[in-house]
Structure formats: C-alpha cells, structure tokens
C-alpha cells in the first residue's frame with residue numbers, strides 16, 4: 001500500500017503543507033435529543049466533551065443505544081445537535097452560539113458506514129469518484145485527477161480489478177472495500193466509520209480491520225470508529241471512548257481503561273473482569289488497602305487517595321491475572337491474596353483455557369497462562385498480585 005500526497009491538486013500546486021492539526025476534532029458540551037412517536041424525549045447525546053488529536057484512531061464503544069451512532073452522525077452533519085460546538089482542524093462545523101451548521105458536503109469528511117451507502121447500479125469506479133464529482137468538489141478536482149485518485153484508491157484497497165463491476169455484483173467485504181476506497185480517494189483529514197464490518201463474515205472482518213488500521217497509519221487521517229465489539233475496539237484504538245446513556249463514562253488509551261476502569265460499567269465492557277464486592281478495612285502500606293471480600297481478605301493497589309475504612313467497594317480482577325498455586329506450595333493457611341476454590345467448568349479458548357472457579361459462594365473466571373489442565377471438581381489455590389487488583393466505587 002503506497003499512497004503519496006492525497007490532497008487536492010490545488011492545495012498541492014499552492015505548495016501548502018497540510019496543517020499539522022488539520023484532523024483535530026474538538027467537541028464541547030454537545031447535546032442531541034430525539035422525540036419518540038409517543039412524545040417522550042430521549043437525550044441521545046447528553047453533554048459530550050471530547051478532543052481527538054490529529055492522526056489518532058479514536059474508537060467509540062458502548063452497548064446498543066448508548067449514543068455512538070448519534071455522536072458520529074452529529075460529527076458527519078447528518079444530525080443537527082440541539083446545542084454545543086464541533087470544530088475540526090480549526091474549522092467550526094457546528095456552533096449553536098454563532099449559528100454555524102455546515103452541510104455534510106461542506107465538512108469534507110470520509111464516511112464508511114454499516115449500510116454501505118453505495119449506488120448499487122453504478123460501477124465501482126463511479127462510486128469511488130462520486131464525492132469528487134459533485135458541483136462543489138469539481139472546482140477542486142480535474143477529470144484527470146479524479147481518474148488518477150480512483151485508480152490509486154482501488155489499488156490501495158486491493159480491488160483494482162473490480163473497477164468496472166456494478167456494486168450489485170460484489171460481496172459484502174468487497175463492497176466495504178469500495179466504501180473505504182471512496183473515503184480515502186477524497187483525501188479527507190477525518191474518516192468516520194460506523195460499525196463498518198458488522199455485515200461481513202468473521203474472517204474477512206479480522207482481515208479488513210487490520211487493513212483499515214494499516215491504512216490509517218499510512219495515510220495519517222484521524223479515524224472515529226463506532227463499534228460495540230470490544231475486541232475490535234481494543235485492537236484499533238489509540239483512544240478508546242466508552243459511552244453510557246449519551247455521556248462519556250471514560251476515555252483514554254485501551255490499556256488505561258483495561259487496567260484502571262473508573263467504574264464497574266467500564267470494567268465490564270472492556271475485557272473479561274469479575275467485580276468482587278468488598279469492604280475497606282484500612283490502609284495496608286503505601287498505595288495499598290486491605291479489604292474483606294466475598295472471596296476472602298485481599299490487599300489491593302490504591303495509588304490515589306485510599307477510600308475510608310468501612311466503605312463498600314468493588315474489586316476488579318481480570319481472568320488472566322489469577323495464578324494457580326501448585327498444590328505442594330499452598331500453605332495450610334492461605335497466604336496474602338490467596339483464595340481456595342473448586343473448578344466448576346472449563347472452556348478451551350485456543351491460546352488459554354478459561355475456568356469457572358467457585359470461591360466463597362460465587363464464581364470467578366480464571367484464565368491462567370500455560371498451566372496444566374484442571375478437571376472439574378478439582379480443588380485449588382489461586383493467587384493474584386495486589387498490583388493487578390483495582391478498586392471501583
């Protein structure tokens with residue numbers, strides 16, 4: 001995949017370098033309410049503040065109905081927010097204060113949506129060329145340039161041989177490649193993706209998402225990508241934004257959300273975690289607190305201010321952080337952060353086996369790396385490091 005300068009010829013002739021923050025997105029206090037048929041209102045976006053640096057891959061993640069698509073559509077100009085501001089690369093796209101609201105065409109964003117939004121009876125080539133042939137765009141792109149850009153974009157996404165085919169003759173995966181080619185041919189600084197891979201089969205999905213990632217890295221556009229698939233989100237995101245009921249619950253690097261979720265909601269949504277109910281006993285040492293919990297006494301890392309003794313907390317523990325203590329090494333009395341349990345179920349996941357272990361009347365998911373297979377009914381001791389445990393309110 002080699003793509004050189006994707007800016008319109010006019011910009012290149014001017015010798016203008018793309019502004020370093022051309023794809024920077026700033027959203028302030030954005031709100032959007034829908035009114036249902038029965039007159040009730042839904043605050044689909046309820047005060048969102050978000051800054052996405054240029055060239056970043058930003059993923060919006062959350063369960064159905066949390067507002068991901070609405071946020072993306074507001075960015076695209078397909079929905080009119082009730083209030084707030086959207087600014088991209090220093091250009092105001094939307095501002096209730098100064099009554100700015102650019103049309104989708106004026107925003108010049110690339111869009112790759114779930115329903116491919118391609119013209120079914122037009123050829124692949126014509127579909128990819130389409131955004132460059134509108135009345136407004138014709139001022140920027142000569143006919144030769146459009147031809148050159150279409151050919152280059154089709155080659156980039158490996159479907160050059162399909163250029164003359166009608167869309168209706170293509171598979172779902174191929175159609176999504178056309179949508180991708182159309183978005184990059186235009187040379188947008190920002191490309192929006194709305195669950196682009198949910199209609200393609202699992203194998204093609206994995207391959208296409210790797211290609212989207214590589215393409216984004218190579219071309220350097222800012223990507224805003226909506227999904228409810230957490231694996232997809234973790235793989236793609238530089239910045240992961242978890243939404244809940246129209247608000248941002250937490251935003252940050254995937255590792256930050258995985259290791260230090262701010263709530264049970266985020267812990268649940270990012271990775272496989274159990275949240276164990278506990279009560280704080282007191283400070284155990286620098287950055288450590290002792291708790292009594294459903295599964296026994298634990299010492300937990302608490303890098304910030306320690307919660308007060310007696311307060312109820314949740315202890316987040318990841319399936320892969322448990323280690324099985326070899327039988328001979330398990331002392332009669334359990335050591336620090338050791339719990340006794342019984343294997344109730346197992347599932348072979350390929351790279352690891354995940355067990356369901358009953359401990360103190362509840363179950364925990366345990367995915368020890370590279371350990372021997374454990375039979376159902378097997379009694380065992382599990383250990384976890386305090387630094388791998390995390391408290392949530």
Ligand SMILES: Nc1ncnc2c1ncn2[C@@H]1O[C@H](COP(=O)(O)OP(=O)(O)OP(=O)(O)O)[C@@H](O)[C@H]1O
Pocket residue numbers: 034035036042043044062063064065066067068069070071228
């Ligand atoms: N046109 C509409 N009219 C009324 N309510 C709507 C409309 N579009 C969305 N909503 C409501 O707004 C909320 C947010 O919807 P949105 O489609 O943004 O969620 P989402 O996170 O993208 O969900 P999904 O993953 O299912 O697509 C939901 O409660 C939804 O029912």
